[in-house]
Structures are given as C-alpha cells and as structure tokens.
Amino acid sequence: MALRIERSALLGPSGFEPVKRNDLENLEIDLVLEGIYQQYGFDFRDYARGSIKRRLWRRAYAEGLESISGLQERVLHDQDTMNRLLEDLSINVTSMFRDPEFYLAIRQKVVPLLRTYPFIRIWNAGCSTGEETLSLAILLREEGLIDRTKIYATDINENVLDLAKQGVFPLDKMRDYTENYIAAGGKTAFSEYYTANGQGARFNESLTENIIFAQHNLASDRSFNEFQMIVCRNVMIYFDRSLQERVHGLFYSSLGMSGVLALGRKESIKFTRHASAYEEIDVNEKLYKRVR
Amino acid sequence: MPPEGVPPFELVVVGASWGGLQALRWLLEGLTDDFPTPLVVAQHRSSDSSDVMVRVLQSHSPLAITEASDKDAIEPGHVYIAPPDYHLLVEPGSLALSTEGFVHHSRPSIDVAFESAADAYADRLVGVILTGANTDGSAGLKRIRDEGGVTVVQDPATAARPEMPSAAMAAVKGAKVLPLRKIAPFLVEICR
Numbered sequence: 109m110a111l112r113i114e115r116s117a118l119l120g121p122s123g124f125e126p127v128k129r130n131d132l133e134n135l136e137i138d139l140v141l142e143g144i145y146q147q148y149g150f151d152f153r154d155y156a157r158g159s160i161k162r163r164l165w166r167r168a169y170a171e172g173l174e175s176i177s178g179l180q181e182r183v184l185h186d187q188d189t190m191n192r193l194l195e196d197l198s199i200n201v202t203s204m205f206r207d208p209e210f211y212l213a214i215r216q217k218v219v220p221l222l223r224t225y226p227f228i229r230i231w232n233a234g235c236s237t238g239e240e241t242l243s244l245a246i247l248l249r250e251e252g253l254i255d256r257t258k259i260y261a262t263d264i265n266e267n268v269l270d271l272a273k274q275g276v277f278p279l280d281k282m283r284d285y286t287e288n289y290i291a292a293g294g295k296t297a298f299s300e301y302y303t304a305n306g307q308g309a310r311f312n313e314s315l316t317e318n319i320i321f322a323q324h325n326l327a328s329d330r331s332f333n334e335f336q337m338i339v340c341r342n343v344m345i346y347f348d349r350s351l352q353e354r355v356h357g358l359f360y361s362s363l364g365m366s367g368v369l370a371l372g373r374k375e376s377i378k379f380t381r382h383a384s385a386y387e388e389i390d391v392n393e394k395l396y397k398r399v400r
Numbered sequence: 401m402p403p404e405g406v407p408p409f410e411l412v413v414v415g416a417s418w419g420g421l422q423a424l425r426w427l428l429e430g431l432t433d434d435f436p437t438p439l440v441v442a443q444h445r446s447s448d449s450s451d452v453m454v455r456v457l458q459s460h461s462p463l464a465i466t467e468a469s470d471k472d473a474i475e476p477g478h479v480y481i482a483p484p485d486y487h488l489l490v491e492p493g494s495l496a497l498s499t500e501g502f503v504h505h506s507r508p509s510i511d512v513a514f515e516s517a518a519d520a521y522a523d524r525l526v527g528v529i530l531t532g533a534n535t536d537g538s539a540g541l542k543r544i545r546d547e548g549g550v551t552v553v554q555d556p557a558t559a560a561r562p563e564m565p566s567a568a569m570a571a572v573k574g575a576k577v578l579p580l581r582k583i584a585p586f587l588v589e590i591c592r
Contacts, residue, residue, distance in 0.1 A: 156489070156491065158489035158491050158496055158516035159487075159496060163500075199499060201499050342499050349471060352471070374497050376469050
C-alpha cells in the first residue's frame, strides 16, 4: 500500500506519469475480465489477482500471443479460444478422498449429526470432475445414509460436469485413491466400487443415483435450496475477499440451523462477516456448524 | 527510498528444497524478534507432511512462524510457510493459495511464490534462494531482479545440494552470493 501512495506522490506538475508496466498489465487484466463478463457472462472480475494473472498468461502463451490485450481480442472474437481459457480459469485439480483426515472427521463428527435428519440435502459447490462428490457418496453409503440423501454437485464449468456425470477416472489413479480411501476410514475394498475397462475405472452407477450435477456460478447465481451440509473445498481460495464475502453470504443463507459448512484445510471463516454465526466442529479440517 | 523510519523492504521471500529445513533453521536463528520485515518461505515438501516443519523452525526463532492460510494478512514479526500441496501466491498485503498443477514437479513452487511477490512488491522485495537439487526459483528470482528487488543466493559450496543455487546464479547475474551463515546478517543489514 505504501508503494501506491509513494507513486502518486511522484506525479509531476502536469499530473502525468507514464504507466508502469505492472499497472498497464493490471489494466489489461481488468479489461479482458470485464470483456469476458460482458460478452459471455462468466464473472472472473473478483478472482484473486495473482492466480488469475498466471492463468491468463498461460493461455496467452499457449495461443502464441504476447500480451493480455492480444488475448482479449482473440477471446472476444472466438468462442473456441474462450472455451480453452475457461478450462484454464477453472482449476480442475482434484482427487478422491483428498485429505483422508477430512473424511475421517466427517465420519466421526458430522455423520452423527446428519443421522438426526429424515432427509439430507448436501451441496458440493465447485465439484469439478466429481471426485470429491463421489467420495462423499461412498462415505454416506457406508454410513447407511445415501438412500435419504440428495447431493447437489455444482460447478461453473459444464465440461467438467459432463465428465463428472460419466463417473470414469484414470486407472493409474486408483492406487493413490485406494490408499486415501483406507486412511479415510473406508469400510470395504475400494475396488468394489468400480469396474476397470479400457477407458478407465468406471464407478458403479448406483453411487451417482442420488447426485444431481448442475451448473452454478458462485460469483453471480443465487441460493437454490436449504441444505444440511455444504462442502466447498479449495474453491474460494481463487476468489478475492469481496467475492469470498459474497459466497459466504450465499452459504449462510443456504444452510439450515445446525447445518455444516466444510472448507479446505487452509481456508478460514475468520475474515468473514458470518464468522460469529458458526461454531467449530473440527479446527484442523475446517468443519463448522451454523449456530445462529 | 522510502521515508525515514519506514523499512526499505516490505517482504523477504525465501525458496528452499533439498536440505532446506536445516538451512532455514540457520537463517531464522540469525533473525531477532525486532527484524522489521515479514518473511514468506516456499520449501518443497511432500503433500502429506505434517506441521513438524513449523514446530522445528519455531524452536529456533523468536519470530511467529505459521503455515500460511488463504488470505492471511502479511505482518511484521511473522514468517509464513507455504502449506504442503498448495502453491503460495503473494498479493499486496496478503497471501493466497492455489491448487493449480505442479510447477517444476512441485507444489508449492518457488517460482510461483517469487513471481507473484515480484508483482506485488517490485523493488521493495528481497528474494533468497537456498539449497536444492532442481531449478525451481530461478525464473522467480530473475523476475524479482527485473522488478528492481534485491536477489540473494546461498553459495552452492555451502549448500546441502548445489543445483538450485547454481541455477539461480546462472539465471541472475549480479545476485548477491553468500555462505549460509552470512545471509541472516546481510538481511538484517539491508532491512533495517
């Protein structure tokens, strides 16, 4: 911040100062994000700047372009380029039973709470290609809850939702996933949940019967139901503070009383306006219960 | 230069890989609790490593050492360690995390931390490359130099593994090359 004050103090008598490269670059980023919003309706304007900048440049280089402005021209005139950029902008790195301790904590501390409901609605926000959603479904089946549960799995990106619906994952991941599953307190042999074929590991369709995959944009869409649990892990880290605040408002208004909010291990509600509405269920695994 | 009484640098970013824990210990031991500039550390580590690293380093430093959480404010007297399996990005005044793909087979990647820090703080930044067996950090250190920041590299002869500091020296001509034990005193001298 001190840096900015100093810069404005450097303004000459004419009030004009050549734009520093970084400022120009930030202007270009503002413009391309505004253009994408106006043209396509995807709102990345309040995403964390450092990460979005990396991803814009990655796409620019991949398209053989040398500036963000060049990328803007291409993206606004060519839907295919926009689709490729959308893939870059929506991070789709995920795995089954990522952070096994998280799932263990759900089994031990959240499942007893969920058991008290005759019908359970769970929102898995930012579900990407579905690994997390499927992990939750497996856990709930083993706890005998899946038949009275509906999981609403949403993402901004329709392409990843199509993949998620297929429920097919690379075979070479199964070894890691099996280890995670065991560490997460899995109750049977992981291989019982999928059949291996030429395309990969296809997960049993019975697992996805109670999952509804749908497009939802956390930056602009509204709440669509009341939930007993919302799982949104490592999604809001890509948002700036103002957008995080918006999404926390959305989650707060979508959670029933005693509803559970599950965040990523390195996320926190402490900065948000709604922090006082929650009690910690598990401090390490970032599980919170709405209490007011 | 900033006005009188304002520390000349807003942040020190440190990148370390193989042998880094020991090197970081030495570095942090040389910084007293009145060191005015916050530190951000990107140390290569496995995805399932525990908080042992924080505990070990804390037992050798009067500064407050924590694993970074998303949107943590960057404050003096603090050392922020990149958590395992996340990239750490520096924004003006705060930290952000990312689970983007691996960079140089690493998450956290030193380049990601350094490049974002250079964007956030330009010439009010110090970058330090310590021991390691790969080339992560070279591009980031070069960016820091290009933005006018101070660049420091551990003398490869004093490093557990020389590849990473050697690569950084090759990428950034004119980086200050210092034996491990001289790095903390140098930081104290320039950050006052």
